Structure formats: C-alpha cells, structure tokens
Amino acid sequence: MAKEKKAPRPKAETPKGFRDYFGAEVTERTQMLHQIAGVYHRYGFDALESSAVETVEALGKFLPDVDRPNEGVFAWQEADEDGNGDWLALRYDLTAPLARVYAQHRNDLPTPYRRYAMGPVWRNEKPGPGRFRQFYQCDADTVGAASVAADAEICSMLSDTLETVGIPRGDYIVRVNNRKVLNGVLEAMGLGENADHDAVLRTIDKFDKVGEQGVRELLTKGRLDASGAFIDGVGLSDDQAEPVIAFLTSKAADAAGTLANLRAAVGGSKIGQTGIEELETIAELVQAQGYGADRIDIDPSVVRGLGYYTGPVFEAELTFEIFDEKGRKRQFGSVSGGGRYDDLVKRFTGQEVPATGVSIGVDRLLAALREKGRIQSQATGPVVVTVMDRDRMADYQAIVAELRNAGIRAEVYLGNPKNFGNQLKYADKRNSPVAVIEGGDEKARGVVQIKDLILGAKIAANATLEEWKERPSQYEVPRSELIAKVREILEGQD
Amino acid sequence: MAKEKKAPRPKAETPKGFRDYFGAEVTERTQMLHQIAGVYHRYGFDALESSAVETVEALGKFLPDVDRPNEGVFAWQEADEDGNGDWLALRYDLTAPLARVYAQHRNDLPTPYRRYAMGPVWRNEKPGPGRFRQFYQCDADTVGAASVAADAEICSMLSDTLETVGIPRGDYIVRVNNRKVLNGVLEAMGLGENADHDAVLRTIDKFDKVGEQGVRELLTKGRLDASGAFIDGVGLSDDQAEPVIAFLTSKAADAAGTLANLRAAVGGSKIGQTGIEELETIAELVQAQGYGADRIDIDPSVVRGLGYYTGPVFEAELTFEIFDEKGRKRQFGSVSGGGRYDDLVKRFTGQEVPATGVSIGVDRLLAALREKGRIQSQATGPVVVTVMDRDRMADYQAIVAELRNAGIRAEVYLGNPKNFGNQLKYADKRNSPVAVIEGGDEKARGVVQIKDLILGAKIAANATLEEWKERPSQYEVPRSELIAKVREILEGQD
Numbered sequence: 001m002a003k004e005k006k007a008p009r010p011k012a013e014t015p016k017g018f019r020d021y022f023g024a025e026v027t028e029r030t031q032m033l034h035q036i037a038g039v040y041h042r043y044g045f046d047a048l049e050s051s052a053v054e055t056v057e058a059l060g061k062f063l064p065d066v067d068r069p070n071e072g073v074f075a076w077q078e079a080d081e082d083g084n085g086d087w088l089a090l091r092y093d094l095t096a097p098l099a100r101v102y103a104q105h106r107n108d109l110p111t112p113y114r115r116y117a118m119g120p121v122w123r124n125e126k127p128g129p130g131r132f133r134q135f136y137q138c139d140a141d142t143v144g145a146a147s148v149a150a151d152a153e154i155c156s157m158l159s160d161t162l163e164t165v166g167i168p169r170g171d172y173i174v175r176v177n178n179r180k181v182l183n184g185v186l187e188a189m190g191l192g193e194n195a196d197h198d199a200v201l202r203t204i205d206k207f208d209k210v211g212e213q214g215v216r217e218l219l220t221k222g223r224l225d226a227s228g229a230f231i232d233g234v235g236l237s238d239d240q241a242e243p244v245i246a247f248l249t250s251k252a253a254d255a256a257g258t259l260a261n262l263r264a265a266v267g268g269s270k271i272g273q274t275g276i277e278e279l280e281t282i283a284e285l286v287q288a289q290g291y292g293a294d295r296i297d298i299d300p301s302v303v304r305g306l307g308y309y310t311g312p313v314f315e316a317e318l319t320f321e322i323f324d325e326k327g328r329k330r331q332f333g334s335v336s337g338g339g340r341y342d343d344l345v346k347r348f349t350g351q352e353v354p355a356t357g358v359s360i361g362v363d364r365l366l367a368a369l370r371e372k373g374r375i376q377s378q379a380t381g382p383v384v385v386t387v388m389d390r391d392r393m394a395d396y397q398a399i400v401a402e403l404r405n406a407g408i409r410a411e412v413y414l415g416n417p418k419n420f421g422n423q424l425k426y427a428d429k430r431n432s433p434v435a436v437i438e439g440g441d442e443k444a445r446g447v448v449q450i451k452d453l454i455l456g457a458k459i460a461a462n463a464t465l466e467e468w469k470e471r472p473s474q475y476e477v478p479r480s481e482l483i484a485k486v487r488e489i490l491e492g493q494d
Numbered sequence: 495m496a497k498e499k500k501a502p503r504p505k506a507e508t509p510k511g512f513r514d515y516f517g518a519e520v521t522e523r524t525q526m527l528h529q530i531a532g533v534y535h536r537y538g539f540d541a542l543e544s545s546a547v548e549t550v551e552a553l554g555k556f557l558p559d560v561d562r563p564n565e566g567v568f569a570w571q572e573a574d575e576d577g578n579g580d581w582l583a584l585r586y587d588l589t590a591p592l593a594r595v596y597a598q599h600r601n602d603l604p605t606p607y608r609r610y611a612m613g614p615v616w617r618n619e620k621p622g623p624g625r626f627r628q629f630y631q632c633d634a635d636t637v638g639a640a641s642v643a644a645d646a647e648i649c650s651m652l653s654d655t656l657e658t659v660g661i662p663r664g665d666y667i668v669r670v671n672n673r674k675v676l677n678g679v680l681e682a683m684g685l686g687e688n689a690d691h692d693a694v695l696r697t698i699d700k701f702d703k704v705g706e707q708g709v710r711e712l713l714t715k716g717r718l719d720a721s722g723a724f725i726d727g728v729g730l731s732d733d734q735a736e737p738v739i740a741f742l743t744s745k746a747a748d749a750a751g752t753l754a755n756l757r758a759a760v761g762g763s764k765i766g767q768t769g770i771e772e773l774e775t776i777a778e779l780v781q782a783q784g785y786g787a788d789r790i791d792i793d794p795s796v797v798r799g800l801g802y803y804t805g806p807v808f809e810a811e812l813t814f815e816i817f818d819e820k821g822r823k824r825q826f827g828s829v830s831g832g833g834r835y836d837d838l839v840k841r842f843t844g845q846e847v848p849a850t851g852v853s854i855g856v857d858r859l860l861a862a863l864r865e866k867g868r869i870q871s872q873a874t875g876p877v878v879v880t881v882m883d884r885d886r887m888a889d890y891q892a893i894v895a896e897l898r899n900a901g902i903r904a905e906v907y908l909g910n911p912k913n914f915g916n917q918l919k920y921a922d923k924r925n926s927p928v929a930v931i932e933g934g935d936e937k938a939r940g941v942v943q944i945k946d947l948i949l950g951a952k953i954a955a956n957a958t959l960e961e962w963k964e965r966p967s968q969y970e971v972p973r974s975e976l977i978a979k980v981r982e983i984l985e986g987q988d
Contacts, residue, residue: 012597018545026541044876044905047520051512076570103506145908288888382538394782411538
C-alpha cells in the first residue's frame, strides 16, 4: 500500500497572551465570585449574563475601519452570501454590553436597574508578562438613578465586598473624588473656550507618578523626566496652575477640612460647587450607614478615570505593603474602580440615562489574598485508594464509594497498577492526604492499611533510617473502621 | 454654528443567535454548576478553565479553508505586519481544548488526569428557535486511564450528579452501551473488507426514530418514509441485517440476559467479546458501589455517539413525561452523554492516550427541573425602602443598612421619589416581598409602616372594597422593631 502523506502535527499551545487555569486557581476564583455575588445580591442587585459576542456596532468606540476593526478587540465578519455580514466582536468590558442590554430591554427592566455581571472579557492587545488577553471582570452598576445616593451605595457595597472576601478593615480604603469638582477647578482657572482642557486632564492623570511638583512643572513650563528627556509643558502660568494643585492636594484631616479646601479651589464655579455638595452628601449618606473615614474617604488625589467619568469617581486601594519584584516595599494598590457615567445608553436611544457603577479586579484581589497568606493555592487532593490486586477492582470501588458517601473526597488509582511505587508517586503529585491499601493479606484478615501522607512526607524529610522504618505514619485498622480512621487523620492534618 | 452631521444610532440588539440571561436564569445555573462541581470534586476531579480562544490548528477538525475557516466555528485571523497571523477561534466544545491542554501540560499533570470544566462554548451555526450560538457545557473526563473502571466511575458520578441537582431516583436512568460490541456485530455480519460500514452506522443512528422494522428495511431493500419518499436501503440480505437487529433489541430483563443476547449477536468476534466483557465489568463495578439497574443499566439500544466513541458509551435520560409543544405526552429524554475516545491527544503527540468522559447539558437539566416545578425562576426581590422625604435619604440609607446587616436583601428606592405610586409599581416589578415606609409623621412618632406586598397582592386580587380598606397587609411598628417585623413577614411568606 502506498504510504499516506501525514499532515504535520498541530502545536499544543494556547494562543499568545492566553492561558489555562488549573485546580485551585479556578475554584478560588469561583469561590470569590460567589462571595461577591452574595454581597451584590443583598444590596438588591440582579444578575445579568450577556452574550460574550456583540456586534461591533453595539460595542461602539471600535468601529469597522477599512477592512477589519482592530482597535483592541477581537472581531470578525459574519459570512453571508455576498460577504456583507455583520462585524461581530468579543466584549472588551462589561459596561458596553450593559448599555446595549439596557437600551434593548428597557421596557421590561425596572428603573432604576441594579445589575451585577461577572465573567471574562477579551482585549486584543500585545500580551506581556502578567498581561493576558482574556481576564475576569466583576461589575455592579445602577442604571437610571440620578441621585448620588446610588453612588454612596456603590461605595458602601464595595467596602462590604472587600471585607467579605477577606480584606480586614484597615487594610483597604475606598476613596471618592468627583469629576464635577475638577470641572469647577478648570472653570476657576479661567482658561477660556479654546484652551486645551484635555492636555490639563492628561497632566492630572500623571499625578500618581510625578507628584505635586511634577504636575506643577508639566502644567507650566515643562519638565525633565527620570530618563533625562524634556517633556513640554502645557504652557499655563503659575497662577493658572495653582487651582489644579490646590485641588489635588486638598485632602485634609477630615471630610469637613477637605471640602473647605475644595471650596477654595473652585472659587465661584457653579459646577464645582455642585460637585462639592455631591461629595458632602455621599459622606453624609455613608456615615448614616455606619461607614467612617477609615473605610470610605473623600480624597481629591484620586485621579484615575477622572477623564472618563462625569460625576463621582471611586477607587478601592489595599493599603498594606508587599514586596515588589525588586524586593522593595510598596503598597499593594488599586483593586477596584468606578464612577458615574451619564452618556452610555444615549448612543442607542438618544436619551441621557444616568448610571453609576464599579468594577472589581478579581485576579488582583486573589493575588492580594495569596500575598497575605489568606488563601492557599495548594489545595488538598483526594484520598487515593490504591490497587494491589487488579482483579479486585470491585472491592476498591466499594471502598471509594463508601468514602465519598461519607463526604470524603476520594478516588481509586486508575493507571496501570503493576508498579506500586507509581501509585504512591501519583498520590504525591495529587497532593493526597491519605492513601488506602488493601492487599490480599489484608483482605483475608479483614483489615486495611491507612497511610498519612502528609505526616509521612514530614518524617521522610527529617527522620533517621530507624525512625523511618518504624513507619509511624501508617496504621492498620479493621475494614469496618476505615471511615473513622481516615476522618481522624484528615482532621488532624487541618 | 454649522449643524454637526450625526452618525446613525447603533441598534441595541444581540447578534443573531445570541441572548442575554437575567436574574434567576443566571443564579439558578450558577447554583447548578456549583452542585455539579461539588460531586465532581468529591470524585477526585480537578477544575480546569482553559481559554475561550484557541488556535484553529489546535482545535482541529476545522482547518483554514481558502480564506477563512467557517465550518461551524467563529474564527478570525490575527493581524500581523504581513497579514499572516495565526487563525484563532472560539472553542466549540470542552473536549478539544482538553486534548490540547493535556498534550501541552502532560509532564506537569498527574496521570491519570481527572478534570472537570464548565463554561460557554460557541457554534457558528444557523440559529433557530431555542437553538443558540453560545451555550453552556459541563464536562468531566479522565485522561490516561485505559481501565473500564474509569468508565464505570463516570457512570456512578453521573447518577450521583443527577440526584444532587434534584432529579429523584426513578426519574432518570444512565444507559451504557459499547462501540466494541457493535464492531463485533459488524464482524459477525461478514460484510467483507470493502463493505460500507459507515452506511450501516448511519442507519443504526436512526434506530431512535424509525425503530426495529425501520432499521431492518433501511439495512436491506429500503423504506418509504413518513412523507411518502422512498429511502434507498444499504442492500444487505435479511440474514446479514439480523445481527444488527439482534444487537439493537438485545435488552433483557436483567444484565445477565442482555449480555447473553449480545453474545449470540457477536458470534465468534474477538472485539465483540471484549466489548461484552467490558460491559460485564462495568455492571459489576457499579453494582459493587451500590448502583442497581434502576440507576445504571446495560442497554444496547443506546446508539447516540456510537459512531464517535471507541469503547463504552453512556447516556443519561430523564424518564418522566412532559407535554411537548403540541400537547402530547413524551419522555423528557437525554440530558447527558459521553463515552470513551482514545485518539484525541494523538493528534498532538503521536501517542495514543486513552480517555473517557461525559458532558452534561446544563440548560436542558435546568429546563427539566423547571418543568417539574423543582425550581422557580421567579426569584423573590429585595425589601424596598421607599423614599417619602427626599431630604431624609440618610435615614433611609440607615434603615437599609440595618436590614442588610441582618442578612436581609434590601434596597432604597433610587428613582425620582416624587410619585409614591411609582415606588410601589417599582417594588411590584422587582417582585419585592416587603416595602418599608417612613414619612415625616412616622419619623416624629418613632414608627415605621411595613407593607406585606405578597399578601397585599393576594388581597387586591380577591378582596371586596371593605376588606381592601382595612389594609390588613400593612403594619405599623416601632422603629426599633423594624427588623423583627420584616423577618416575621418574610418567614411567613415562604
């Protein structure tokens, strides 16, 4: 027979920038999402799971360019007879789909509509270390509520959520700022109609990195950056820059002090005064619910997202210190952000719909808990029932069924049982706490051997040969006492 | 000023064949996945979440055609400088990614590798009523175990899973068949090397629809179908068709009887005898674990998937009756299927790796539970704290915080509070059980009004005007007794 020409073997690889999650990585995230959903639910938010695929048209921002929309989304064109099918794309966040859902179903949904959503989103970006093109988001938003009570509620919910997943009070802070106050500051600067507001906003965005003096220089005459390059300034006068600096550094010892500083910064600006009143109301409302400034704090130095949002802006930071990759101490930083945006639904309906919400970075939050040793990614494996006699598989299946019926995670070794050493190596790879052994001799005597693998590993690491030979980590018990003994060992290991 | 040219508004629509899931639809599915994961975990299976996006090369089956792979998957080409980027695609099931994951990580994974996976998959197919292009799968597979003990374990786990999610014993059956027995039957037919085995397999696949006599006709001289069209037969003689019929109808009162019938059907075929021994072993092993034929049964009439799998094949059916869309009684039918496939990993590594597994149709299982009234899709909404006095929002926030801290799902009305009727309409739309009212008068007297909305709706539906006026569904209690009264009402509503 002629030799068949073989196709080359496919590569067994995830696409660049994607990864797989195994075991505890999956279950810990599931557990955290479950806890967060519990808090969101208690606050009256309803679950929503929109489709992962949207039309590019509905997603907005990313409109078909020449041939293919490629501004950060994964997109493709539907095949139809004449090649003119819709462009579809994977969602890049959970907010754009919410706007589409609300516009589509607004007659059936309650108003205000409180919804939460959790799931993967996709970004067509250059992958880098720790940067993936698929990751989880976990959002809660209130659509159709103009009242800042909705913003205050998001803040207290965020505080509750962090404590529920295991961040103790004192290790986090929810900071609140307001875009309207910044708008007031811009008014107070008297820049005039044609001034480059965006350049000012972009500069403010760098406050986290360059600090007060850096922002001052960048707003005025320019600045030498760390690499020695000269960054052009916006060209404002020192007087014009001053309200911005006053705004960014207005944080005082208490909310009253901060608000007083802000009043000075916005001067006579109406919008600025409205923004300050909103912050004041938020402070009052969370106070009424028992949230002090140790949990939710008015802090005008929060600048992330000020360009995007239209009203209050929130950010949750973890305040404990960790060591970064270079061994330096630094604060863990932001795990959640959000704010008010009033124009997303308008794209579809022409009507402005007020909305506010928050997004929690679940993977960062998990990393923080692991960093603090609050969750252990190394999960305990199942009890392994070894196979001493291939023909008595039914006996081993009966043992494993008994263990499972007692609520104990357990499995029979299903590989080739010939080499017993391989079975124990397998149990080790599975991180099994206990192995059960029933050879022909044990069967005849009505007993089983039970090996405490955790204790055994400790002894193996430290013991002398004599101690090792005594094998104090292995027990022989009557078959009828199997469950009780396994349970005793498991409880002793906790 | 010149009028700006406006872009047309985007349509607020999911792409064709996609849909959104709201509230209880989401939480009930999450709950079911959680229950299933619990059983899988107890059986020693580990969670795996692979990326939703794979290279088309790794997915296999669907190779890039001329321009774009379009055989049932959503695929697109990565942009790179010279337009030769990889083709990527959304996964169409959870088995193909498992093969890729196992091949990629086989040196780090235990062997055998038991894994479960749950999540959406995508099919680029013509959508139809009730057919969506994104849906959930929930799989468990054991890779690297040649022993039929692995197949037996899948069957008992499937039985446990169905009972755990709420299908009582007696309302389901896990049926087991074996492709090897069918191969034995084909050998026994003496069709010769060049015979069209595929035509026979395709015919057997129709057994569910056309029954014994239909299969007999289709294997031989052909058959008039219901529409009056003549379907050509495979052209076998009656004698040649007989072993197939014997195979399909071999189910007897007990496993021993069925196996005896199968032995007659396969005659001297070695592969057939092996297949029968495997079924016998599976029957023994599940029996040893306490699963009788009322839960797991050898049944050669299970033909779904026989063409795809290489060994044992399983199917879980719900046996209770429902009314179909035409009002006729019928069995609910299949909710899960699986079997042994030994060639998926070979594509990547060249080595044959035995594997067996099962996939549960979560959405069908949810539909079954809803059909039986075991879950109610209409979830209870939150307690709604109404806003009588816009300036006292802090009071209402304090009430709602108190309710939540007591573990009661609650929210403040965040819409425009001017029209009180709208607030009650909102509570109705939210399916709220209770509304809390605290006007200025109540505040002054230190009381709150608590409305039992469920009882109120019942009274409104049936009451006379006099009864209605008495408003026995509304209670005035001291502010300090708010939590106790709300709890009392909620407990009375269960």
